[in-house]
Structure formats: structure tokens, C-alpha cells
Amino acid sequence: xxxxxxxxxxxxxxxxxxxxxxxxxxxxxxxxxxxxxxxxxxxxxxxxxxxxxxxxxxxxxxxxxxxxxxxxxxxxxxxxxxxxxxxxxxxxxxxxxxxxxxxxxxxxxxxxxxxxxxxxxxxxxxxxxxxxxxxxxxxxxxxxxxxxxxxxxxxxxxxxxxxxxxxxxxxxxxxxxxxxxxxxxxxxxxxxxxxxxxxxxxxxxxxxxxxxxxxxxxxxxxxxxxxxxxxxxxxxxxxxxxxxxxxxxxxxxxxxxxxxxxxxxxxxxxxxxxxxxxxxxxxxxxxxxxxxxxxxxxxxxxxxxxxxxxxxxxxxxxxxxxxxxxxxxxxxxxxxxxxxxxxxxxxxxxxxxxxxxxxxxxxxxxxxxxxxxxxxxxxxxxxxxxxxxxxxxxxxxxxxxxxxxxxxxxxxxxxxxxxxxxxxxxx
Numbered sequence: 079x080x081x082x083x084x085x086x087x088x089x090x091x092x093x094x095x096x097x098x099x100x101x102x103x104x105x106x107x108x109x110x111x112x113x114x115x116x117x118x119x120x121x122x123x124x125x126x127x128x129x130x131x132x133x134x135x136x137x138x139x140x141x142x143x144x145x146x147x148x149x150x151x152x153x154x155x156x157x158x159x160x161x162x163x164x165x166x167x168x169x170x171x172x173x174x175x176x177x178x179x180x181x182x183x184x185x186x187x188x189x190x191x192x193x194x195x196x197x198x199x200x201x202x203x204x205x206x207x208x209x210x211x212x213x214x215x216x217x218x219x220x221x222x223x224x225x226x227x228x229x230x231x232x233x234x235x236x237x238x239x240x241x242x243x244x245x246x247x248x249x250x251x252x253x254x255x256x257x258x259x260x261x262x263x264x265x266x267x268x269x270x271x272x273x274x275x276x277x278x279x280x281x282x283x284x285x286x287x288x289x290x291x292x293x294x295x296x297x298x299x300x301x302x303x304x305x306x307x308x309x310x311x312x313x314x315x316x317x318x319x320x321x322x323x324x325x326x327x328x329x330x331x332x333x334x335x336x337x338x339x340x341x342x343x344x345x346x347x348x349x350x351x352x353x354x355x356x357x358x359x360x361x362x363x364x365x366x367x368x369x370x371x372x373x374x375x376x377x378x379x380x381x382x383x384x385x386x387x388x389x390x391x392x393x394x395x396x397x398x399x400x401x402x403x404x405x406x407x408x409x410x411x412x413x414x415x416x417x418x419x420x421x422x423x424x425x426x427x428x429x430x431x432x433x434x435x436x437x438x439x440x441x442x443x444x445x446x447x448x449x450x451x452x453x454x455x456x457x458x459x460x461x462x463x464x465x466x467x468x469x470x471x472x473x474x475x476x477x478x479x480x481x482x483x484x485x486x487x488x489x490x491x492x493x494x495x496x497x498x499x500x501x502x503x504x505x
Contacts, residue, residue, distance in 0.1 A: 079104045079160050079201040084190070086147035088140055091116055091444040092472040093280060096140045099446075100147060100189040102197040104160055110196025114185035115415055116444035118280060121322070121366055121389035123397075125418035128183025143186040150182060151190055160198045167191055167421035179418040191419040192450055206450065207483060207490075210457025216490040218251040218480065219455040219463035220244060220498040222316050222359070222438065223258045225265045225301065226294050227279025227467065228286045229320045236286045237332050240318035241294050242464075243302065244358060246496040247312035251484045254493075255468075255477055257305070261313060262468040265301035280443040282467030290334055295355050310356030318361040319348070322389045325365035341371035345378065352379050358499055361386035361411060372406040384409040384436055384499055393417040395429035402433035408500075409436040412460065414451070427458055436500055438462040445472040449479040456483060456490055461498035 083103045091097045097116060103109040116127060128146070130139040150173050158166055170190060174182040199209035207216060222242045229239030243261050248254035269284050279285050288294045295315065302309045309315075321344070324331050328341040339347070341364060348363050360379075364371035366389040376385045387407035391397045393416040401407050410430040417423040430437050439455035441464065455463040463480070466473040483489055 079106055079108075079198075081105075081156050081158050081160050081194070081197070084147065084152040084155055084193075086144045086152075086186075086189075088144060089113065089446065091446055092470065093444050095138050095444060096135060097444070097446065098140050098143050098147075098183075098185045098189040100193040102160065102190075102193040104197055104201050106201055108197060108200035110193050110198070110200050111448075112189045112192025112194070112196060112450070113446050113448040114189040115442035115446065115448075116185070117413070117415070117442040118444065121392040121416065123178070123366075123394065124392040124413075124416040125179040125184025125187070127185045128180070140183075140185065143183040146182040147186050147190060151186065155190070155194075160194055160201060163191075163195060163198065164421045166194050167419035170419055184415055184418045187418045188415045191421070192414065195420050196450070205483070206453035207457035208488070210453065211459070214459065216456050216459055217461065218484050218490050218493040219439070219461055220248075220494045220496065221251070221254050221258065221477070221480075222462060222464040223262075224281050224283040224467040225262055225298055226286055227281050227283030228294070229323055236288060236291055236294055237319075237324060237334050238291050238294065238317055239320035239323065240281075240283070240316075240361070241298050242316040242318070243298070244314050244316050244499070245312070246314050246358070246499070247307070248493070248495065250493050251480050255481060257307060257313060258468050260305035261301050261307065264304040265298065268297055268301055268304065278467070278469055282469035282473045292351075295351065299355065314356045314358040316359035316361070316384075317351075317357060318388070319363050320389070321362050321368075322365040326367065328368055328371065330365070341368050341374075345371060345375045348375065349378055352383055357383060358501060359384035359386060359409070362388050362390065366390045369404070369406055372401075373404055376405055376407055380405075380408050382501070382503070384501075386411055386438065388413075388440075391426070393423055393426045395422070395425040398426055398429040398433060398435065402435065407435070409438065411464070412437055412439045412454075413442065414454070415442065423454075424458065427460060436461060436498065438464050440464040441466055441473075441476065447472055447475045449476050452476050452479045452483070456480075461494045
């Protein structure tokens with residue numbers, strides 16, 4: 079089936095900022111829409127968004143990206159076979175011609191690439207997850223869900239960016255949602271009892287109201303217990319430290335404690351947290367430029383928890399292979415807009431699986447109602463899905479899509495559950 083037209087438009091993300099949407103229409107009248115999300119904390123090596131600069135919308139408008147789609151991308155892709163994802167993505171990469179997608183913009187490229195994928199699935203009359211899986215195994219992913227938002231998502235009220243839960247004891251995706259709903263509600267009650275509440279952070283988690291990072295962890299454990307669940311077996315903790323936001327060249331400035339520590343001390347602090355709290359996953363424990371620290375931390379706790387690379391790996395197959403070779407991390411966060419195209423995103427996921435890494439398909443802090451990542455996580459059998467919190471419609475649209483997929487005839491045969499973490503203590 080050939081592409082007959084491509085349209086690009088500006089829409090608005092969950093922070094009220096401009097973003098890129100692309101609609102690809104096929105000759106049979108079917109179509110697909112792709113949307114570019116946006117991150118707040120970004121790895122320096124990820125695909126670059128093309129923004130307009132200047133005063134309008136504080137420089138965040140995307141008219142240049144839209145113009146590039148209309149001027150450069152659409153003329154090249156119209157008439158292409160929509161099923162040829164790899165070939166189309168290769169054209170996008172060549173048209174941009176830069177290593178970081180900076181000429182046409184990673185936002186323009188990923189929106190176009192995803193639109194092509196959706197259009198191909200629509201033409202095949204398949205749900206996107208089924209089109210991706212074809213005859214391969216597909217499972218419902220184990221969710222990571224934010225309860226407290228911090229770091230760049232909440233005015234840096236805590237050093238840690240995400241305090242999340244994983245419903246390790248859940249037997250289905252829907253049950254994981256139910257358990258998380260109770261924890262989220264109980265966490266809100268505990269926050270209200272502590273004093274005035276300031277609403278929610280960028281991804282829907284409760285806005286931090288803590289004096290220390292440890293106080294947030296203590297409150298999260300208390301919320302799990304108040305929900306009549308057992309910390310560590312029913313529900314465990316996952317953290318996104320986002321250390322690149324406050325660490326550089328092996329030095330880390332912890333604002334809540336008013337101290338600056340080196341890489342070894344940062345590792346020791348996180349190891350103590352692993353020993354004290356029911357933590358099963360830590361993302362970006364050290365900064366993206368602290369490779370030696372990541373290796374040391376993975377060696378120290380990699381048998382007990384997931385050590386997730388985000389800013390360090392930026393959904394890049396070569397970087398995943400290098401990390402595996404030197405023993406840095408054992409899990410990769412998969413973000414399509416970090417890579418810039420669907421094909422490059424899948425290559426990073428495949429490299430991770432080949433290396434024995436676990437994989438987590440992830441949203442960004444600036445999202446829309448788009449639910450593509452749910453289908454990617456299922457169709458690619460990623461095992462885990464990270465969307466944000468259990469509030470705000472751009473988050474709930476994705477969680478609810480998972481519930482729908484699981485409940486329909488022909489759904490994936492199983493739920494990944496705690497086995498997706500690959501940890502012996504949860505087997």
C-alpha cells in the first residue's frame with residue numbers, strides 16, 4: 079500500500095507547549111497519526127528537537143519542524159510503500175543528514191516515523207500491537223508508575239526525579255492498575271495529613287512535600303502499607319534518580335542535603351537505600367558522563383535490582399552494546415523520540431535483548447493523548463512500561479489503553495508480571 083499524502087500540524091502537549099503531529103494517509107483511505115513527545119531531563123546524546131527560538135512561546139514553537147516536513151520529508155515519502163518502515167526511516171535519516179537529527183528535528187522525524195507505522199497497521203486492519211508482533215510472542219507489560227514526582231518534573235523539590243511503584247504481586251495488567259490506584263490514593267492521604275498539598279507534578283505524581291529524599295521513600299513505604307499491601311512482594315519501589323541533572327564529572331550536588339559528594343559516595347548512598355527499602359529498580363543512578371560509576375554500581379547491586387540506563391544509553395543500539403561489554407547497567411529505557419525513528423528505537427531494544435538486558439518502553443514528561451508506546455511495549459514484548467503517574471489524562475489514556483487491549487478477544491496470552499524484572503527474589 080502506497081502513501082498518498084502527508085500532513086503536519088502543531089498541537090499541544092501536557093505542559094501546554096507546542097509539539098509536532100503528522101498524519102500519513104494511504105491510497106486505500108486508511109491513515110495513521112504520529113505525535114512527538116518532549117522530555118524535561120534529556121540525555122545530551124539524544125535526538126534534538128527542532129524549536130523556532132525567539133520570543134514567541136519562549137522559543138518553543140515548532141513551525142520550522144513543520145516546514146521541514148512539508149518541504150523536505152513529504153515529497154520524498156509520498157508514493158512510498160507504507161509497510162517499508164526500515165526503508166522510510168532510512169530516507170528520514172538521510173534527509174536530515176546529522177548525527178543528532180538537528181537539521182529537520184528529532185521531533186519531526188519521530189512523529190513522521192510513528193505516523194507511517196500507524197498507517198501501515200491501519201492498512202493491514204490490525205491493532206498496532208498485533209501488527210508489530212505478527213506471529214511473535216507478545217505479553218502485557220509490567221507497569222512502573224510514579225507516585226511522587228521530583229527533580230525537573232517538580233521544581234527540583236527533591237533530588238530524585240521519580241519515586242515509583244511496581245505491582246510485583248499483580249497477576250494481570252488490570253490488577254496492577256487496581257493495586258497502584260490504592261497506593262496513589264493512600265499516598266495522597268498521607269501528603270494531606272502532613273500539611274498543605276501543592277497539586278501534582280508534570281507526570282501526575284504528587285508534588286513533593288519532604289525535607290529529605292529518604293522521607294519520600296519512607297512515605298512511599300507507608301502508602302503501600304496503608305493500601306493493605308506488602309512492600310517488596312505485593313508492591314516494590316522503583317526510582318529514577320536522573321543524576322545527570324545534578325551530577326557532572328564524578329561530582330554530585332544534593333540540594334536537599336546541601337552537600338556535594340563524589341561518585342563513590344553517591345554509589346554508597348544508593349546501595350544503602352537498596353538495603354533499607356524494597357527497591358527493585360534504579361534508573362540513571364549516576365550521571366551520563368560517569369561511566370566508571372555506573373559500572374561500579376552495577377557490579378555492587380546488579381544481581382539484586384535493575385540498573386536502568388536512560389540518559390547514558392539514549393535508546394542507542396551501539397551504546398547498549400558498549401554498556402553490556404563493560405558491565406554498565408542491566409536494563410535500558412526505550413524512548414522513541416530519543417532515537418528519532420521507529421527503526422532505530424527497535425534496534426536499541428533488540429540490542430538490549432541480545433545482551434541479556436531487560437527493557438522498559440517509556441513515555442516522556444511532555445505527553446499527549448497518544449497511546450503508541452503501549453502498543454510498542456506489547457508488540458515488541460518489552461516486558462515493562464513506564465508512563466508516569468496515575469493521574470492526568472495524557473497518562474491515564476495510556477494505562478486505560480492497556481486495560482482495553484488485555485480485555486479484548488485475541489489479547490496477548492500472558493502478563494509479564496514480576497518475571498519481567500529478572501530478579502530471583504521475586505521469582
